[in-house]
Every structure is written in C-alpha cells, then in structure tokens.
Amino acid sequence: MMIQLTPVSAALDAARQAELLYLLQHDCGSCHGMTRKGGLGPPLLPGNLRDRPVALMENAVLDGRPGTPMPPWRGLLTEQEARWLVEAMLRGEGL
Numbered sequence: 001m002m003i004q005l006t007p008v009s010a011a012l013d014a015a016r017q018a019e020l021l022y023l024l025q026h027d028c029g030s031c032h033g034m035t036r037k038g039g040l041g042p043p044l045l046p047g048n049l050r051d052r053p054v055a056l057m058e059n060a061v062l063d064g065r066p067g068t069p070m071p072p073w074r075g076l077l078t079e080q081e082a083r084w085l086v087e088a089m090l091r092g093e094g095l
C-alpha cells in the first residue's frame with residue numbers, strides 16, 4: 001500500500017502511481033539502475049537527492065539535461081507526474 005504523503009501524490013490515482021513506479025524502475029532504471037544505484041546516469045537514491053532543490057530535479061525530468069544522455073519526458077509526463085517521481089525517489093519508493 002502506498003502512503004500518500006502530499007496533496008500532489010494524492011491527486012494521482014493508485015493505477016497511475018503504479019505505472020509511474022514501473023517507469024521509474026524500468027525506463028529510468030535503464031540508465032540510473034533498476035535500484036537507482038547509478039549506471040550511465042548518476043544514482044538517484046534518497047541520500048543522493050536529499051540536498052538538491054526539488055525544482056531542479058523536476059526540471060531535469062521534464063526537460064532533460066541538454067548535452068547529456070538525460071532525455072526530456074515532457075509530453076509523456078505531466079508536471080504533477082514529474083513531481084510525483086521526484087517525491088518517490090526522495091522517499092525511496094519501491095527500493
């Protein structure tokens with residue numbers, strides 16, 4: 001059972017949250033590692049992200065990091081979904 005900690009998480013239904021977690025583990029995991037310990041991309045574990053501004057990470061997810069392999073997900077993910085992913089990474093969801 002996922003605990004819904006914030007209003008933004010609560011606004012996404014459980015089915016979509018499950019899809020996002022799958023995306024995080026598999027699609028994001030192809031570069032960041034299935035357990036987010038890093039690979040082509042840096043590790044995305046709570047300890048790695050705790051001190052980073054949430055907005056900076058949301059921007060990385062939505063717009064990618066030009067000049068690096070980090071692709072943009074805007075169009076596939078809403079801003080709310082990008083926020084959910086950042087929150088999920090920060091609480092170590094699914095690890």
Ligand code: HEC
Pocket residue numbers: 023024027028029030031032040041042044052057058060061065068069070071073085
């Ligand atoms: C094709 C490989 C690839 C995929 C797929 C990918 N990333 Fe990345 N990601 C990277 C790389 C490489 C960087 C480092 C970019 C840089 O040097 O600034 C990065 C950076 C990031 C950062 C910034 C980390 C920081 O320390 O500032 C976040 C957050 C992130 N990725 C999340 C995701 C999420 C969430 C997904 C899936 C929706 C994803 N990434 C998919 C390669 C990838």
